[in-house]
Amino acid sequence: SWTFRNFTSLAADAGSDWTLTGKNTIASILDNGALTIAPAASLTVTSNVDPNSAGVFKLGGGSTLEVAAAIGMNTKMSFLGGDGRLVIDHFEAFGTNVGSASYAGPQLQDFTSGDVIDLLPFSAGGAVLTYDALTGVLQISNGVSQLASLSFQNSTLGGGSFHATSDGGAGLLIMRG
DSSP states (O other): OOOOOSOSEEEEOTTOEEEEOSTTHHHHHHSSSEEEEOTTOEEEEEEEEOTTOOOEEEEOTTOEEEEEEEOOSSOEEEEOSSOOEEEESOGGGBSBSTTSTTOBOOEEESOOTTOEEEETTOOOTTOEEEEETTTTEEEEEOTTOOEEEEEEOGGGOOSSOEEEEEOSSSOEEEEEO
16 A cells, blocks of 8 residues: 655556555545656546545546546546546546536546547437537436536637447447547
């Protein structure tokens, strides 16, 4: 077991595979700092991202960040260089008031063509995407009454529109293009 404190940045090097567990793990690392996941690296956070954390996860091109849940709205997740992958294990716990007009959740930045968000367990059948350019919130619904929400930083969205497809398993992939 490792403890990281008072860092302004921490990097998961290329090819590495990190797993963070335990209560408040992320608050210690992300308190207004950054955790950079290098290309071809992966980071899995098995506990909730602390809702008070105001740091940023930086996903390098080809990297993967998997989070159990992130109920706060101060945390940011920034896609760097395309082909970043964010896996959300519990879509219903990714923010507060998920699926409603009062949704508040982590801000997703620099989401462009090639980047992917995998919502688990979210059925792709009948998926409908509704994006509000004023708020930056993407609402996702499907044929089995599941509702998910994602908050994007409008100024950093790449061109194109949102689209969705099955991940081949129990999830839904969200992409731009």
